[in-house]
Amino acid sequence: MTPHRPIPPLATYRRLVADAHRLVPGLLGLAVLVASWMSVSGAVGVRSSWPTPALAALALAAGLAAWHTRVRRWPLYAVAGLAWIALAMWPALLVASYHAGTRQRDRRRLGAYLLWVCLVMGLSVPVGVAAGGYRYLTTVAPANFLMTCLLLVVLPLVVGLWVAARRETLTALRDRADQLEREQRARAEQVRAQERNRIAREMHDVVAHRVSLMVLHAGALEVRSTDAETVETAALIRSTGREALANLRDVLGVLRSGWVAGASLTPQPALVDLDRLLDESRDAGVAVTRHDEGTARALPPTLEHAVYRVAQEALTNVHRYARDVVTDVHLRYLPDGVELCVRNAAPGGTVETRAGAGLGLVGLRERVELLDGRLDAGPEPDGGFTVRARFPYPERVELA
Known part of the structure; x- marks a missing residue:
């Protein structure tokens, strides 16, 4: 069996479509150039007796005008009219009719284009009569003249109008979908x-x-x-x-x-508030000692807040389950990160088990892991308990 190929993401498809869309004008100009040369050489049109350099120049002008039609349309119209009247060169006229249908949304401008086409087709009749021969047969004879008008003007113009209407419909549907999505988000925000x-x-x-x-x-x-x-x-x-x-x-x-950007909120505690937290524990009867190790450095506010919350949760557990025991708080600045260690001695009496015990450490571990850190918490062999959190330094330290 042939292995399944991975499906490219949507962004890849959009990039490919955008790249192809940028190539369309150049490909169109090249196609008009080749078709124009084939038209005047007699392969798919009326053979001309003009000198080859003049024919090549006119075919090149038609290709350049078709390539430039997204920016300006009048060069294509001018080249198409001149080429059809003089040499019955049809590719530029066909492309001009299609672009008139897709770009001329105003009825007056579309009517002006139709009048211009009637003038071009009318002037080509006496030129065809004077040229005679194959050109008279293919472009001036009544049946062939009507067929030429239908294929070179009416049909591409109708196709262009249909494409323009389809684009407008798709744009309206896309706008409506965007509006419905915005309304859905607004309703979701209201529910929240x-x-x-x-x-x-x-x-x-x-x-x-x-x-x-x-x-x-x-x-x-x-x-x-x-x-x-x-x-x-x-x-x-x-x-x-x-x-x-x-x-x-x-x-x-x-x-x-809802955490609105710019909302006026109380500043979150940081490492400068750690001493106040320890003083509150001392006032509650817990003998807390702080130990700082290493060279202090500036940390991002988010990291300082996480370190503070680890110390707060660890001391809260000491208040609940160990009461008045000796507790050591170690703040270490390591070469690759910062570490906070809170260790309390073994409680003297029986530890009271309460509902929900350990849930605080679960939430604390999630907070630490969000900063790519690691939290270890557990009893010691001597009956004490240790909470140790280690955070790596960010690549770019945001100064507080």
């Missing part, structure tokens, strides 16, 4: 916007209300309690809850705006 608004309302109803109550109760506990440690803990809960509400409002704004 409605769904984002619905999700935003649900998030606000389900989450914001509960967090607000938590903040209110923490504020009341801060005011009423007499224990200094309780007051400090309540203040921390209240400030954390307020920050969570602010983050929730940012998320709702993103859902409603």
Whole structure:
């Protein structure tokens, strides 16, 4: 069996069609040149007694006029009329009639072309009568004259009009298809916007209300309690809850705006915010130590944000499952990339298992892999837990 050949992509076909379309004028000019020479030599027309250089010059002029007809049509009309009246050279007249049908959309211009053709055909009659012989028989005899008008003027003109009408129909259909596609995209965007608004309302109803109550109760506990440690803990809960509400409002704004380009959004955290994140963990009772290794360098904002999110998720897991344990955060600038390692010691008590455990790391791994990085997370032999993310440097570092 003959193996199947791979089908070229659509872009290849379009390029081939465009290349062929550019070759059409040259091929048309060459065809008119050859057919004109065959016409005056008697192969497919009336043989002429003019000198060979004059015949070659007129055939060349007809070919050049046909090649140049996309830019200007009047040279082709002039050469076609002169060639038919003088020598009964028909190729240029045939091409001129076809182009008149495809290009002359105005009725007045089309009527002017028909009057010009009638003038040319009328002037050729006395010239044919004077020439006599074979030319009189083929171009002046009534039956042959009518057949010549039909084949050289009427038929190519009708074909040109049909081609022009077909082009207009295809253009209208293409425009309608583009309009329907735009309307479909607009409806899809409207549906997405409605769904984002619905999700935003649900998030606000389900989450914001509960967090607000938590903040209110923490504020009341801060005011009423007499224990200094309780007051400090309540203040921390209240400030954390307020920050969570602010983050929730940012998320709702993103859902409603749909990441519109140029939308006013809160700047995403970067490495400069890492110390503030560690201070929040220390305030919550986690002994966190930061270690920087290597020579610091400027990183793209997207990469800095990903490193920050890895540290945030790792510390969140420490708060949930290990509580007040010693935790080390290592930020390493390597020759080929940047690495963040968060390791906590083994928890003292029993680790509480909660629903949804590990889902945060799944989303974190997807975020890291989007930047061609690698995330490793798992327990250590001594009972601790390590989250290690490594990102390669981009080829072109975008300065923050």
